Amino acid sequence: MDSDHFVHINTGSSEPIYRQLVEQVKRRVAAGQLRAGDEIPSVRDLAQSLAVHPMTISKAYSLLESEGVLERRRGLSMVVAAQHQRAQSAADRVELLRPTLHQAAAEARQLQLTKIQALNLFKTILDESAP
Amino acid sequence: MDSDHFVHINTGSSEPIYRQLVEQVKRRVAAGQLRAGDEIPSVRDLAQSLAVHPMTISKAYSLLESEGVLERRRGLSMVVAAQHQRAQSAADRVELLRPTLHQAAAEARQLQLTKIQALNLFKTILDESAP
Amino acid sequence: MDSDHFVHINTGSSEPIYRQLVEQVKRRVAAGQLRAGDEIPSVRDLAQSLAVHPMTISKAYSLLESEGVLERRRGLSMVVAAQHQRAQSAADRVELLRPTLHQAAAEARQLQLTKIQALNLFKTILDESAP
Amino acid sequence: MDSDHFVHINTGSSEPIYRQLVEQVKRRVAAGQLRAGDEIPSVRDLAQSLAVHPMTISKAYSLLESEGVLERRRGLSMVVAAQHQRAQSAADRVELLRPTLHQAAAEARQLQLTKIQALNLFKTILDESAP
DNA sequence: GTGGTCTAGACCACA
């Protein structure tokens, strides 16, 4: 597995690096970009390509294993777990977006914005990121 | 000022309590629900009604003071600062929603959702929270 | 919480230290020696009293939290989680012993020992450890 | 020697595969199921029937050789060593079970189980595995 | 005071 482009991290974010990795891998598995049995980059490779300490990568991988997303193969690279083999349906993937949008809706309400205003901003941002 | 209903905190969230307080107060000031000169609950009252350590409230208030949102009056309750008296324009308030929606857009892209799917979910959530 | 006598570790064992901690805490919670809301020793205190690196303790505590045995209280000591408040019944606790005895039974069979021989040895060992 | 049924491995266990092999062979020799001069499966055959890396088998065999349990014959299969020809006495074999039961006794004590409870469970499990 | 994150680097176990 190519360790470049596997995930992106933002070292400036307050979100810990290991958690950024966990969330991105989970989304990519849900989206079907990573399939059951796919090898993921080794701890050392990914650590080097992200310029991060190997233990940070290892921590993320361990968490993903404990959540059943990855499987450990002794002495070998880790792979995407079988029970996550099927990419989730669009309906399921949409649900994974709910928490963040729920937060956005709460903020919009506190800002006393209309639904139209909030939706228009979201549409604008979506167009910016993938015009 | 009634210390109940002033703000809501979610102790389960990973968002620090003091930051939840700061953000909510700023949004309510921006929305014009809190106006210049309005008294806010005392540290002690709010700490009690939220079941939170007073120092946590104090830290939030101090941050809000250093940002010019609140003003300290010796021996009296803090009040919303004068320079924040006017509610911000709708255009300004919309901008405050941008960071969260930007995050949502990034997640939607990693989940390989279409713009339509993402927008529909947001619309649904907005309808749920204020039908 | 007294950090001495909280748990014992065997640095010579091949069992990792953090896992020894996890298993012992889980057994003590099951046995009712640790009850819901009980504070556990701080990471630093326990690390010092066991002469172990704090991160090793922290790793064990994090695992116990992710399994729902402990609860994190921001800025404060961790406590035994509420959903583990009730000591488990004797029947439940007995079940926790099953895996190890299952392993022992498999070994006894491969050694072609009779049930009597295996049971007598277990009885002897139990008498030794708590005469 | 039939490479099926020679040993069983549990890839899910935390016990390393090579050690599972070593312990099982030692127990079967002690029990007299494998006698001096008996041929054991070749590294290649056993690796294939267990779906394990040949080097793992080789490591186990080498360990057994260094402990004097197996003997290497140039160009031929390895055999059970002569000095291990006699099955060990029942008293000796019972001792090989001690470490696991010692561990079980320690767990029983931490679970605050009575000797009776622990013994009853062991008896039940022994009955299940060989009624 | 509390726990969390990260780095640097050693050493081990496994295949």
Next chain:
DNA sequence: GTGGTCTAGACCACC
């Protein structure tokens, strides 16, 4: 080659 464990120690965030 793979991942795992542990130490030493810095720095941060929270209460």
